[in-house]
Amino acid sequence: MRWRGRIERVLALARGRRLDRELEAEVEAHLEMAERDARKAGLSAEEAQWAARRRFGGIEQMKEEHRDRRSVRWIETGARDFRIAVRTLGRAPSFVAVTALTLALGIGATAAVFSLIQGVLLTPPPYQDPEQLILIPSARTDGQQQESPRPWPAAQWMEWQREAKSVQSIAAYRWMFNFLILPDRVESFEAMAVTPEYFSVVGLEPALGRKFVASDTTPSAAPVLMIGYELWQRRFGGDPNILGQRVRVSREDAPLEIVGVMPPGVRFLPAPNVAQEPNYDVNALVDIWAPFSPGSDAAELKRPRWNVVGRLAPGVTPEQAQAELALLAERQAQADRDFAGFTPNVQSLTSEYNRDGERILLPLFGSAALVLLIACGNAAALLFLRGLGRQQEYAMRAALGVGRAGLFRQASTESLLLALAGGALGAGLAFGAVRAFQSIGGHAIPRLDAVTTGWPVLLFGLGLALIAATLAGLFPAWRASRLDPNEALKGAGPKSTVGRGERRLLRAVTMAQAALTLVLLAGAGLLIRTMINIANAPSGYDTSRILTMSVTSVQRSGADFHRRSLERVQALPGVQRAAYAWGVPLTGNNWPMRVIIEGQPVPVRASEATELPLRSVTPGYFEMLGLPLLEGRDFRSNDVDQAPPVAIVNQAFADRYFPNTEALGKKVWLRGPKEPHNTIVGVVANGRTDDLTRRATPEIYGSFWQYSAYSKHLLIRTEAEPLSMASAVQSALREVNPHAAVEHIKTFDQIRDDSLAGRTFAMRLLVGFSMVGCLLTLVGIYGVLSLSVASRRHEIAIRTAIGAERRDIRTLILSDGLRLIAGGVAAGLAGALAFSRVLRSFLYEVEPNDPATLIAVAMLFIGVALLACWAPTRRAIHVDPMKTLRCE
Amino acid sequence: MIIDMSKKDMSRQRTDVPYGTLDLLALKTLETMGEMNGYRIARRIEQVSGDALKLSQGAIYPALIRLEQEGWIRTKWGISETNRKVKFYSLTKAGRKQLETEVQKWEQANALVARFLEAAP
Helix, strand or coil: CHHHHHHHHHHHHHCHHHHHHHHHHHHHHHHHHHHHHHHHCCCCHHHHHHHHHHHHCCHHHHHHHHHHHHCCHHHHHHHHHHHHHHHHHHCCHHHHHHHHHHHHHHHHHHHHHHHHHHHHCCCCCCCCCHHHEEECCEEECCCCCCCCCCCEEHHHHHHHHHHCCCEEEEEEEEEEEEEEECCCCEEEEEEEEECCCHHHHHCCCCCEECCCCHHHHCCCCCCEEEECHHHHHHHHCCCCCCCCCEEEECCCCCCEEEEEECCCCCECCCCHHHCCCCCCCCCCECCEEEECCCCCCHHHHCCEEEEEEEEECCCCCHHHHHHHHHHHHHHHHHHCHHHCCEEECCEEHHHHHHHHHHHHHHHHHHHHHHHHHHHHHHHHHHHHHHHHHCHHHHHHHHHCCCCHHHHHHHHHHHHHHHHHHHHHHHHHHHHHHHHHHHHHCCCCCCCHHHCCCCHHHHHHHHHHHHHHHHHHHHHHHHHHHCCCHHHHHHCCCCCCCCCHHHHHHHHHHHHHHHHHHHHHHHHHHHHHHHHHHHHHCCCCCCCCCEEEEEEEECCCCHHHHHHHHHHHHHHCCCEEEEEEEECCCCCCCCEEEEEEECCCCCCCCHHHCEEEEEEEECCCHHHHHCCCEEEECCCCCCCCCCCCCEEEEEHHHHHHHCCCCCCCCCEEECCCCCCCCEEEEEEECCCCCCCCCCCCCCCEEEECCCCCCCCEEEEEEECCCHHHHHHHHHHHHHHHCCCEEEEEEEEHHHHHHHHCHHHHHHHHHHHHHHHHHHHHHHHHHHHHHHHHHHHCHHHHHHHHHCCCCHHHHHHHHHHHHHHHHHHHHHHHHHHHHHHHHHHHHHCCCCCCCCHHHHHHHHHHHHHHHHHHHHHHHHHHHCCCHHHHHHHC | CCCCCCCCHHHHHHCCCCHHHHHHHHHHHHHHHCCEEHHHHHHHHHHHCCCCCCCCHHHHHHHHHHHHHHCCEEEEEEECCCCCEEEEEEECHHHHHHHHHHHHHHHHHHHHHHHHHHCCC
């Protein structure tokens, strides 16, 4: 029964006007009847009317009571406060615009970064219970870093599969790169070769068709594959009859049958052993899966070629699994020396998945939150100043009987409304910002393609608006409610001055803003320094005017294609030089090799082998990049397969392994001690090929004609703008081999920029954020100082009257402003020292507490902030003592 | 429901009849007298109580709207003795039951208080 009452009361909200009319009618009828009865009792008409009224009691009181009882009170008052707030704000459009825009800047920045976090970090990979999944890469038992983590032999993980109790299931996978041969084109794809149990381990069900079964991997089985949802949509138009169709893949003789389509959004699991492949992209969507099994050949079972993923048994932590697997691996190492030296290094899939994203997004989110705080400070000051102007209005209301709670509610409704407007506007800004991020941040943030703007971002923006309303609106609203109506009404006209206590509070807010701005500026400054340092870092080579593309002769035509295509491209007008290379700098591409070096001890165990990156280049490559040959000779076109193997090493190699002797003529073994050695024929200067921020480490170059690679880069030094040559080069390549796949056409400068994308992105965002923060804080300083001048008009007038010079007044106001700024800067420097550390991994040759940067940004800020003091100071020195003093 | 503490201080000062009691009186009136308009209900309560109750007649309307929303009374438009359109109130089945429980509670509370007052020191 009580429910009915509740529902009726809510409905009464909507019927308020009708119910009021009905009540009115009832009251009138009531009074008429009462009057009639009174007349009957012998009263005069006038007396009867009075008596009826008196007996009825207060009509308005009753009506209020009636409304109270029949409906949900707080909704009605809320709606009324809302209407009043809309009306009063409507009368101050510029105030609304400034405040809402201020909040929108803060909310927009925060919501934009949040939408990246939502898309990249908070959206789990599409596996079942992904937090149960673990990756099991290898680590060296002696704790040494591996150049390229060794994958596992099947013999080892198959035993774990059988024996480990802490892991309920294990699957193995490999990364593959290949070309899909379509009727009209050749397209590269990345693929996962997986053991049939992979799908049940990670918990993936095909959207269409079937998963792999054990029989798919027997030698006699018809070759099958599964395709990714995105490939299905992109290349097959989502054809519902895709199952059973056959596709041709390069280097496979028989066409493969498509037996299943995966759901959307499935990405690679990391395969660290192939991270140096030119086309490896762990964040890419998987296009193709192929079934594989280790087979039963004993030698094959011992070959380390598998990456391993497992699912923890219920209730087991990764640490427990680590302990058990390490024990198993140790036992295996004792039983077979080939397995010695490596131990599993269990990682939770989700933390591995989010590591890169967290590294860049969390600091940026923090910076955006600072912008929001600064914006809230300004909004609070604006609301406060507006409250000053309306003291009389509030006092009037208080005098008319609106309680403190009522005044508080009204003032906070206004700030809520403003914040919501700011939130909506901010969400709009965030949508735009996310678009911009996606266009500039592609290489900076993993899985950026998965970021969408939608309801979560809008809701987050509105949530921020609520927080902002509380932060910015609470104090002004509280102040409105504490107003003494007598005091306020005594003063004439709206006040533009405030007492000392309030001025001090506003100063504190502004100081806090200045401090936060300085923290942002310090971050931006450090990143700018980093970018300058990187630009000045001696890379050792010259990236300008070089066009790069990855070129693959998909149909096996080998060295012939490479020689002929080089000749053709080099003959093109506008081409200075061309070279093929595997291991172009800054692409992450090279060939990690176990190397035996003359004069160095031959390792006993596989895990102790010296691993060095091998790069394979055609003659002229060094000259094109501007890497000078220090000793010996360049590769020659007759350094071919049949000729004795040669090698060129870099300076770092020569310094490390032959510090006291000539490196030329020494021997290195790249394919094991039993194979023929390579003779070092040249020493080339060091180049920062891995990362511009890292010093060169020992590297080896092989002759491209001796170490040919399937997919490699073609580099062309052009006379004019490199990209203008792209189509000419492409058609030249097609003329040599119509099936050649030409992809990823970029300038070398672009490759360079991509390798710095994370830093560039962080720098741009922080510079943007700190500029917004600066602007808001300057407005805040300007406001506080203006208020201070207005409040001290009288004092200034008296000072002038008794002989103070303009200079004195200027000093008075400027020092006031300077104290404010200095306080903020001091607090900000302390904050910067505390917070800049989160940027450490982005910095290069500058410490997070770099004094030069901190001093520079502090001076910059003080300089700009003094500009904000200029107008109020001018106003102060132009105070006319006569006018001012007469006025008061 | 016996003593419904009204949240508004001002109205409590003006009416010496707590609303909860007024609810009970109105229900009882409707039970005894059948269908009536607001004025007649107020008058009836005044008459029955003699001059013991200081009731503003208007106070009956907030009480009636609540009883109606709870579904204990129903309204119907009719014509008053002064020839005006006016609401007539009557008890519903649920209202009858509510009255019973209210009366019961009232009596229990009364008995309890009485026992306290009569208790020997």
